[in-house]
Structure formats: C-alpha cells, structure tokens
Amino acid sequence: MSETNETIKPVVGLEIHVELATATKMFCRCRNRFGDPPNTHVCPVCIGMPGVLPVMNRQAVEYAMKVGLALHCTVAGFTKWDRKSYYYPDLPKNYQISQYDLPLSADGFLEVPLPDGTTRKIRVRRAHLEEDAGKNIHDKASHTGVDLNRAGVPLLEIVSEPDMNAVEEVLAYARAMQRLVRWLGVSEANMQMGHMRFEPNINLHITRGGRTFKTPICEVKNLNSFRALERTVAYEIQRQHAEWQANPEGYSIDKVGKENRGYDDEAGVTVFQREKEEAHDYRYFPDPDLAPVLVSDEWRGGLAAQIGELPLARRARYMERYALSFKEADALTQDAPTGDLLDTAVTDGADAKRCANLLLGRGAAIANDRGYSIAEVGVTAGQLAELAKMLSGGEVNATAADKIFVKLAETGGSPRQVAEAEGLLAVSDAGQISAWVDQAIAANPKAVEDVRSGGKSQKKAFGFLMGQVMRLSGGAAAPAEVQRLLQQKLGS
C-alpha cells in the first residue's frame, strides 16, 4: 500500500436501540418483562385490536429525557408521536409508533473514554422514543411463531453522527453508552436479553494520488452483541477496501449509494441484502390517538437535577481526590452503585485506597465469577468501611481481610464478628509474637547471621525471617509488631 501512498479512513456512525427498564410497556400497562412464557404480557392495545386507546408511559418519557440530558442534547419543548407503517408479523398494528420529525432529544454528544486513556467526543444526532416489535420464533420449518410480549416495550433509538474512525472507537462508544444508560438507571442494557441492539453505518474515505474516493455506505442491522459489532465493522473495513481496489471508479458512494447488509454470526461476515424498493416508504404521519408532549423548563430541570455526577467526572475525581490510578478509578466507575459504595465508605472515615483495594481485589473476583457488578456482591458500605479501618489499624492483615470479605459476601455480619468467629484477628500481643520470633531466630541461624553481618543479603534475610514468623503464627501476627520485635532482637 505504501508505494501508492494510500490512506484509508473508516467513517462509522452507529444507531443504538436501548430497551428502557420501565415496569410496563410504552402505551399500555402490560408488564415489560423478558423471558416469560409467550403472549402472557399482552392486551388489546399491544396486540393491535381495533378501537383501543394507547396512553403514553410517563416513566418512559422521563427515562428518555434523562438520557437526552446526559448526552448534552437539546430536549425539545414539544414532541409528538408518528406512525411508521410497514407489515411484518411481529408488528401487530401494521405500524410502529415512533418519532419522525420532532424527536425528543437532538444535537448532543457523548464523551467516550478510549483504551489509551484519552477521550473522544462523539456527536449524537438525535435520540427518539419508539416501541419495540414482538418476537418471531423461527424454530419450525413450516411456519413462524409470534410472541408479542415484547411488542410495545419502550425503545430509545440513539443515532450518532459518523464520527468514529476505527473499530476500537465504535466499541468504546457502544460500551460508554451501555455504561451511561446503566448509570442513569434507565436500562439494564443486558446484551443477552436483547436490551441493546446496534446498527452501524460504515464506509471508507480513501485518499490516493491526491484524490479522495468514498465507498458506498453500508448499513448492517440488528447486531446484538459487542462481538458482532466489532467483527462487523472490522470485516466491512477490509471488504470495502478490497471491493474498491478491484473497482476504484465503480465502487463509490456516488454510483452505488447505500447498501444494506446482514451479519452472519457463524461465518463472521456480512452479506448483501436486496431491499424491496418500497421498503423505506413508511408513510409517517402524526398518531391521532396520542397527544403531543410539552416539556416545561421545570420538568426538564427537575430531571437534569437527578442526573448528578457522570462516569467520567467521577473517574477524574477518584484519581484526583482518592489518588487512585486510572485503571482503578475506571474499574470503580463502571456503574454508579459500585462508586457509591466507595464514596460512602470514605465518608464513614475509611481510607479510600484500602477500600479500593478490597473492592478491586476480592470484590472484583467474586463479581467476575458471578457476572455481577462489584456492588452486587452484597458487601455494604458500612462493612467495607469497618474492614478497611481494621486493616489500617493493623487489626487484620491483608490475607485475613480477603477471607473476611468473602465471608461478608456469603453470609453478611460485621467484619469484626467474622474476624473473631473465624480467628482472623491479628495477634498483636507482644508476648505471643515474641515467642514466635524467638522460635524463628533459633531455627534459622544462617538468615540471622546474614542480617547481623549487614551485607547485601541483609534485606532479603530479614524478609525471610518475617515470613517465617508469619508462618509460625498461621498468618495471624500483626506484621508491624513482628517487624518491631525482630529488629529489636536482631539489633538491626
């Protein structure tokens, strides 16, 4: 490539569909619940019976507004609902209620943390509310089964500008959006439950010999995992480049326009999809059953006030105020409750660094095993603070604290009670430790000699003796006391 001096710039925009975690659907009071038996959360409104009257869910509007505000969007003072007409078995009304020309939110941005520690602003064109469709079940050869439990579930469609130029940026943006909606408590954003779906738009701007070539924009629909998104974008970049190389004048946005492709998960490729010419003739018009929504400054302001500190601001605060590393601060700001745990423990007077170590050590390990967030492990801020204080005071050592943390997650209780019950309190009784120190000195004359002679192996030998005392104590001796007595007895 270098001999032709060619540069390739991928240009990617992303549509993200987020299912909102309301208790009920968008226009009826059927439950919004995943995984229940088919057609158990359905009513005349959501299965499209004639003569019904849909009523908008206030919570869905507020959740959508919160996302808009957190994305620095303009939240419209006036918004309305439109019908988007098309036929598919999972859409019982034969139209989807959506927002066409007056979306709830527009013109915002998301600050996206990149793997290298920098952040990038990705612009958000619009975020509008619409209803989800039902689910088609394809396991029968002769027909399709339709479950309408999902029909009418509130869906927020967030459309970015084509501001991403690499696979990593697309993934980082998608992950940042997942973190944001979880942070705001508006969606569980669980990929397995289909709470988030992606539709990337991808093309390449290729510069060669002073000319810029643009490949056709490809839209890939309905990706439901980060892996599928990553593979799709990576595949499209190389596929479009290869097609362009084979036909630089013909494979262009001017000649081909826009293409629709589907993702084949097993093969890890995208395949061309022929669209019916009338597919995008949706004949939008205002829904006569639904009244428009006026958003007052007061309503908007009240929701904005509930948003509070966002993930990146909190991460910066942890690095500055708690002196945590980027990695630590980032791990503790993946969701709001985990950071809240840390903040509350620190307010209780515990040392931030010790709390962070506990959360990111055993806490993260348990969370990882069970697929939880750290906060969901079940250790409370009060327990965390007490345990961190016991560590700081030398009442327990790190190994014991680890065991106590596991116990707290399993059975609860207070750290002190657990430590006492399990015999994990550090022994700082000088008489007892003194006996262990004497025993270690008697059993290791060579190490003792090395310490006393003060040579270059002194430090290592001292550490060895420390370890021997700790072993004799079964890990229970308070390290500070062991060190003090060893130094005293060896005269070092």
Add this chain to the structure above:
Amino acid sequence: MSKTIDLDLVRHIGKLSRIALSEQEVGTFAAQLAGILEYFGKLQELDTEGVEPMAHAVQLHNVLADDTPGESLTPEQALANAPDRDGDFFKVPKVIGDSQ
C-alpha cells in the same frame, strides 16, 4: 403538494398496504382518491403564513399514565381471534428475521 393520483401510485399504495387490487379497482380508486385530494385541495387556498403546523386535532397534551402494571389478557384470550396458533404462539407463514 399537487401530486396527481395515477394508476401506478394506486398500485404502489395497494402493494404497501398488502391489498390485492384488480385492474378495475385500480381505476376506480384512482378516480376516487383524486376526487378526495381535489376536495381537500381547497385548504390550499387558506393563508397559513405564520401558523404552526397542527400535530393533533384536539388541544390536549401530556396525557401520560403512571408506570404501574395493570391487567393483561391470558394467552387464551389473546389467541382467541387468531386464525391459527402453535401452542401459545400466533402462527403465521414462514418469515425470516425480525422487523427491527
């Protein structure tokens, strides 16, 4: 705005609406739809300069419900009028994928 209703447009609308139209019906509907449009065309004579587009016929707004679960139908009730079923699923001709 003064889009004329020709036969092709009626065929197109029929296709979008999944309605099979005979050639005779296409002709009938083209004439009828053109008549309706012409009648509504009178509205074009009004001066709408400075008038906000109307999104709704009644002056209501913010008709919002609390997010509290209510009664749903049983699967039996929901499927009672369905032309065909497969267990508790609605049964339809074979399709591929989801619409979303």
